[in-house]
């Protein structure tokens with residue numbers, strides 16, 4: 453008679469494993485000796501030993517196939533925050549997460565680690581050293597964030613010691629690092645279009661930017677500490693670099709590192725915010741006629757002009773979290789990883 457081997461605790465699945473964070477997570481898990489299955493709607497790379505399942509997380513049957521013999525699941529899939537497709541956010545982040553939970557429970561998964569976001573408590577006004585007990589935003593800054601709130605609630609409420617299904621949510625903030633398709637590319641594109649000359653507000657607002665390897669470290673620690681008797685069950689944890697930095701200093705360091713000028717001229721915060729809101733209304737009105745994507749959305753202006761940094765004391769206390777890469781080293785490594793976005797290289801390519 454064939455005997456079925458017990459699933460190994462070092463076998464895991466990463467839903468969204470083809471994305472920026474997901475791929476870094478997969479690489480670290482492989483380094484640490486995990487056997488990894490990736491589930492994603494696209495496959496963007498190959499790594500020996502990593503199995504890929506291409507599918508939509510809203511498809512329970514496809515998920516069930518990928519989750520066979522898996523005891524630990526990381527869920528870091530989401531549509532990109534820049535999308536304005538509300539139906540897609542709802543379908544993937546809310547309905548899809550419900551499907552992920554059901555599939556995990558049916559497949560006998562024991563631990564689910566969700567990548568949430570620190571922005572679930574952000575309403576566009578200052579947050580200084582915010583703790584996890586801040587209430588969810590009543591008026592989330594955009595629809596993406598609204599669906600991240602619902603997603604986090606679904607995952608945390610599904611935690612059940614009785615059923616042997618444990619869940620935890622990691623709330624990173626401002627993830628950056630090599631291969632990030634958002635932060636540095638948006639910044640460089642804005643600079644190249646001559647729109648990075650201005651500092652919104654007085655430039656003193658502190659923000660968390662978190663190096664991707666620290667976010668990965670937080671996820672793996674959470675997975676390894678998530679046990680029935682641990683305080684992590686059904687809880688959310690901020691994971692940051694624990695080094696809040698002036699938003700405009702961070703932007704300037706990246707820009708100057710890539711050969712661009714740092715922004716210099718100040719504009720009043722409320723003026724820019726007001727213009728962004730007006731532009732947003734205009735794009736809504738004109739949507740049936742033309743699709744415009746403004747650089748200055750209210751959300752981006754709020755992110756650029758307010759304090760938003762979070763305490764990771766809870767993660768330090770409950771899982772012994774400490775960032776593994778300092779902000780200084782993280783910025784250097786990130787800048788070095790984008791040689792193709794350097795001003796001299798892009799200029800050379802044009803001429």
Ligand SMILES: NC(=O)C1=CN([C@@H]2O[C@H](COP(=O)(O)OP(=O)(O)OC[C@H]3O[C@@H](n4cnc5c(N)ncnc54)[C@H](O)[C@@H]3O)[C@@H](O)[C@H]2O)C=CC1
Nearest residue numbers: 468470471472473492493508509528529530567569626627
């Ligand atoms: N990048 C950031 O600064 C922050 C990101 N987060 C969260 O971290 C997670 C990962 O973000 P990133 O790696 O930056 O995004 P990403 O866009 O690089 O990766 C997301 C992945 O999810 C996959 N995906 C999307 N819809 C899917 C579906 N229906 N079925 C299967 N796979 C699907 C995509 O193909 C992609 O590979 C997301 O949940 C995001 O909300 C939270 C805070 C900050």
Ligand SMILES: CC(C)=CCC[C@@H](C)[C@H]1CC[C@H]2C3=C(CC[C@]12C)[C@@]1(C)CCC(=O)C[C@@H]1CC3
Nearest residue numbers: 625626635638639642659660661747752755756
């Ligand atoms: C800490 C945190 C949550 C960062 C989020 C990352 C992105 C939302 C930022 C990456 C590049 C930023 C950026 C702006 C806003 C925020 C980002 C998109 C501006 C549009 C703000 C207004 C400007 O003057 C230009 C900026 C370009 C870069």
